[in-house]
Amino acid sequence: MKRIDHKEIYSDGKSYDALNVFDTDVPFYSKLIAKYGQPILELACGTGRITVPIAKKGFEIVGIDISEAMINEAKEKAAEAKQDIEFIEADIRDFELNQKFSVIFLPFNSICHLHDFESIASCFSCVKKHLKPDGRFVIDVFKPDFKILLRDKNKRYECADYKNPYADNHVKLTETNWYNEADQINQVKWYFEIGEKEIEQDLNMRMFYPQELDNYLRFAGFEIEEKFGDYNGSIFTSDSSKQIIISGMRNNK
Ligand SMILES: C[S@@+](CC[C@H](N)C(=O)[O-])C[C@H]1O[C@@H](n2cnc3c(N)ncnc32)[C@H](O)[C@@H]1O
Incomplete structure (x- = not known):
């Protein structure tokens, strides 16, 4: 596993x-x-x-x-x-x-x-x-969406803009992704822009x-x-x- x-x-x-x-x-x-x-x-x-x-x-x-x-x-x-x-x-x-x-x-x-x-x-x-x-x-x-899975992996896409629960500002979330057609895992990278800071996190999603x-x-x-x-x-x-x-x-x- x-x-x-x-x-x-x-x-x-x-x-x-x-x-x-x-x-x-x-x-x-x-x-x-x-x-x-x-x-x-x-x-x-x-x-x-x-x-x-x-x-x-x-x-x-x-x-x-x-x-x-x-x-x-x-x-x-x-x-x-x-x-x-x-x-x-x-x-x-x-x-x-x-x-x-x-x-x-x-x-x-x-x-x-x-x-x-x-x-x-x-x-x-x-x-x-x-x-x-x-x-x-x-x-x-x-349902897997090919328009998203097959996007340009070098381009960032807007994902969300939401209230920061810890401060009086907003978090801007953008993402890139690369879809691995062999294991059906969409490798997403999230970029959280919080004020001057940017944090990156990986999110690997298996498609069904x-x-x-x-x-x-x-x-x-x-x-x-x-x-x-x-x-x-x-x-x-x-x-x-x-x-x-x-x-x-x-x-x-
Ligand atoms: C998209 S969130 C969904 C949370 C909640 N059900 C909801 O609808 O808001 C996915 C959740 O799956 C949990 N998770 C992922 N893999 C897991 C596993 N193998 N066993 C238990 N929980 C898992 C994560 O910790 C996370 O809380």
Whole structure:
């Protein structure tokens, strides 16, 4: 299994939240949980961007993430919101919680951190161990976009401009990328411009093509029930930017 290579990018929960200010996926997961039940397990829960609002709706949810900094931020937010959520520092490729869940989800492109087959297979095998026989496993990941992957690697592209959580100024984020077609990893470099300073960080994202991802799931023993192209529940098509897959365990329902 490949080593984790994103320690830096997830070393500061407050900056992550300042960059990722959106919650358009929360109603989607809430509806799903109302339909399929609880408890729920969020894989790669980060700062609890989804976990905390789901708990606030009265659902029992557990979050696991490999980054201590992200988990600490999640715990802080849960305490502020007076929510009793179990956050566990663990690798989604190798965990044992002694509990089964009705819904397990791997949201917001986190699967892109599983770079090789062993990582994907180990994660899916852990999911199977923790899913109730009639439970659902949900993955949300963008569809690879060739216009982005095949951009000029020497050119910087604007990415975001957001409020600095530590000072009264803004952070300007630009990026370069080079897509390795052999291992399907998009090697992104982020440049954070903060006042006079510039900080560089690497973000390596494995791309998952639609048929490939469906077949990884089938190979691991899952059956795909629905595949959406957005959080409104539109059917996944060639024009969709996202792949949102709802699957259950084959022969177990
Ligand atoms: C894009 S963030 C998503 C966080 C959160 N789910 C959200 O939607 O905002 C990806 C998260 O995956 C976590 N992560 C990456 N690889 C992991 C692994 N092998 N095991 C557990 N967490 C992992 C990172 O620490 C980071 O918090």
